[in-house]
Amino acid sequence: MRYRRDDVVARAIEVLDAHGLDALSMRRLAGDLGVQPGALYHHFTNKDALLAAIADEILRRGRRPAEIMAWDAEVQLLCLGLRDAMRRHRDGAVLIAQxxxxxxxxxxxxxxxxxxxxxxxxxxxxxxxxxxxxxxxxHEDVTDPDFARGLDLLLSGLRARLV
Known part of the structure; x- marks a missing residue:
């Protein structure tokens, strides 16, 4: 069976969620898809390219709809969206940071x-x-109230510099 690039990335995210970043390999992913490891190189030149595609997809899934709003509300929404995307998947923050x-x-x-x-x-x-x-x-693992408070402190500092 031939898989599209999107299918490979979706399955890779499932492997990531089930086993973690350290266990995600081209060989394991190929085995899960029922193909030879070489078949994955049709879509990705190496593991780094695969990891970049996974990170992009995790971030894409986490994006919130754009709205017209004040700059600080937009920044807060962007930060929360990124954090939510990272937390939604096992080792998501590690992968995205890497x-x-x-x-x-x-x-x-x-x-x-x-x-x-x-x-x-x-x-x-x-x-x-x-x-x-x-x-x-x-701070992807900090409790929501602590994260929100720290984010507010950063935004307060920016607001003060913009006055």
Whole structure:
């Protein structure tokens, strides 16, 4: 049976949820799909490419609908959406942090753009977005009230700098 790229990624997420990131391998995934490991290389050049596709799909599933709102409400929604997406899957935060360690631009961009719309210069927007992203990635297991309070503290600091 031939599998589409989306089918492979969906099955990989199921393996991730069932067994964790350390147990996710091209060989295991191929076995679960009933194909030879080489068949997966038709869709992914290597395991890193597969992990990047899994992380992208987890984040895509976690996105919330865009609405017109105040910049700080948008940033809060983006942070909560990212956290929810990471928590929805076993080792989701580890995977997303690992894949985005070298290049976090895709995760930072929407945060940075929202902060810039509030009137921040490029430097403040970049540093603010990076601080928010690092907070979310590092605190996926913190209780909801503590996470929300920490996020509010970061947003309060940004608001004060924008006055």
């Amino acid at each position: 894949v985005n360690r070298a290049d976090s631009e895709a995760l930072e961009r929407p945060l940075r753009e929202a902060i810039e719309r509030a009137g921040a210069d490029a430097d403040l927007a970049r540093v603010g977005a990076r601080a928010l992203l690092r907070y979310v990635l590092a």
